[in-house]
Amino acid sequence: MSEAEFTRFWSLCQVAPGINLVAVTILIGRKLKGAPGILVSVLGLLLPSVAITILLTACYSRLEHLRAMQSALRGIIPATVGLGFMTAINIARPLIQESQHEGKGHAAMSLVLIVGALLLALWHKPVILVLLSAGLASGLYQWRFPSKDEAAL
């Protein structure tokens, strides 16, 4: 597999639903050995880590009643929240940079989508509807006002 091909797979996987790494693994597996290649690749990626996740959770379930575990969780959960905010920024950063590159209107649209989704979530609107509405609004906007690169295609 060439580097260019790997890069193409990786960029394509950014628009695939679910875990990007699983999608890349599917494409690599198919390239190497078709359907059996997909099965073996996905199993190879997920079987060990899923098994370890289950074991860790099972251990946690047995120990969660201990005071030490509850105290440890009072440290771990806020830390997970902090890391979650960093994940959110990592998701948003390339999308916002891309829209800034396309112009002020696109950048403003990005901010409207983040703030709008935040407000709708605070207002307890169903999340799936919020996500789909944001996707449709953004898709329509991009279709109506394509970037220069897209318009040139």
Add this chain to the structure above:
Amino acid sequence: MNLLLYFALVLRASFFSTGGMGNVPALHDDLIARGWATEKIFAEGLAVGQVSPGPNGLWVVSLGYLLGGLRGAILSAIAICLPPLVILLLDRAYHRVKHHSAIVGFVRGLGLAVVGVFGVVLVGLLGGVGLDAASVAIALVSFVLGGSKRVPVIVILAGFAALGILLYGA
């Protein structure tokens, strides 16, 4: 809890999101509303998922175990394997899809909205374990450490686990 419905909810949340954590807001919404999960269980699933090896996104497996035992975990694992298969269709239509402005916009809108909703969910999770000065400080420090990319996630979590025991007792 109806495990088949749980499977369908994980599948739906994963289909309408990208990345391993993109399904957090939708699942949080569905499971809390049905009373199948509490903020605490949700936070525990996310925490154990962060500690686990492998791709970012296996927190759902941990949540599945906490809610439905081994069957819940296995159903979660299957549900997160299916949505990425759409890549096979996308790959076929690569040249049309990659630069189609409406598709680019749709995926971007989905990602940006996930960020907005994710913020609300995270604040809710923090509130679920007791919002005090110590937990806000821990969240802020782990945010900074995570952003620096110099300290492995497992080390950050182990450090704050130890701090939790020191602060709240064993």
